[in-house]
Amino acid sequence: MKSKTGSIIAIAPMHNTPGRHDATGAFIPEAKRFLKYHAQPNSCLHLIDNHLSKARMYPAVRRVIDDPPSAFSGIAFFCHGYRTGIQFGITTKNMTPLTDVIAGYSEEDVAVTCYCCDVARDSDRHRQDDLETMGGDGGFCDELRDHLCVSGAVMCVVDGHTTAGHTTRNPDVRRFLGAGSDEGGVGGHYIVARAKRQLFKKWRQALRTNFRFQYPYLSDSDIMGYLGLL
Numbered sequence: 115m116k117s118k119t120g121s122i123i124a125i126a127p128m129h130n131t132p133g134r135h136d137a138t139g140a141f142i143p144e145a146k147r148f149l150k151y152h153a154q155p156n157s158c159l160h161l162i163d164n165h166l167s168k169a170r171m172y173p174a175v176r177r178v179i180d181d182p183p184s185a186f187s188g189i190a191f192f193c194h195g196y197r198t199g200i201q202f203g204i205t206t207k208n209m210t211p212l213t214d215v216i217a218g219y220s221e222e223d224v225a226v227t228c229y230c231c232d233v234a235r236d237s238d239r240h241r242q243d244d245l246e247t248m249g250g251d252g253g254f255c256d257e258l259r260d261h262l263c264v265s266g267a268v269m270c271v272v273d274g275h276t277t278a279g280h281t282t283r284n285p286d287v288r289r290f291l292g293a294g295s296d297e298g299g300v301g302g303h304y305i306v307a308r309a310k311r312q313l314f315k316k317w318r319q320a321l322r323t324n325f326r327f328q329y330p331y332l333s334d335s336d337i338m339g340y341l342g343l344l
Contacts, residue, residue: 123158126142126162140281162174169203210261223271228272231275234288255302289334
C-alpha cells in the first residue's frame, strides 16, 4: 500500500455531546488538521447533524459518499464508536448499502480510517482478548472490511481503535486488510502491539505528531521503517 494522493473525505459530528466538547474540541479540529495535512480542501470535511436520529444520520453519511467531488482514495470518520458501530447509525447489521456506495466511488484499495473508540474490538463484551496482537473478528472494523471486499474493494484497508482514547492519538490501532479477497478475512492485527514495548513507545511518540494523519495510508513495513528512524 502506497501513500495516497487522491481525494480524501473526512466525516465528523456537527454538535457536541451535552456537557462535553467532543465535537468542537476533538473531532472537528482533528478532521480539519487531517485534511490540511493531506492538502485536501475544506469542502472534503462533512459534518453530520448528530441531533438527528441514527436512522436519519445514516442516509446523511450515504449522501456524502454518494456525491464525492471525484473518485476518492480514503474516508476518515472522526466520531464516537463502539464494538458494533459508530455514532452515525452505521452498525455491523446495516453496513452493506454504505459499503456498496464506497466501493462504487472509491479506488480498489480505499483506506477507511475509523478514528473512533472500540470499533476494532471483537464481537464479545470481554476486553482482555482485544489486546491480543491478532483479533477483532466480528467487530465493526472487521465487518466493514468484509463488506467492502464483498462490494468489490478487495484491497481495502480499515484501521480502528480497540480501546477508548483520543480520537487520533490512541495507539491501540488494529488494521484489517482486504488482501485481494472477495469475502474478507478473520480479524486483523495491531500495527504495533503493546507487547513490543520499545517500538510501542516510539509509536505513541509518533502519534503526537502529524504522523497520526499519515499512517493510514502507509503499509506496515513503511510504518516500521519510519519508527526505526526515531
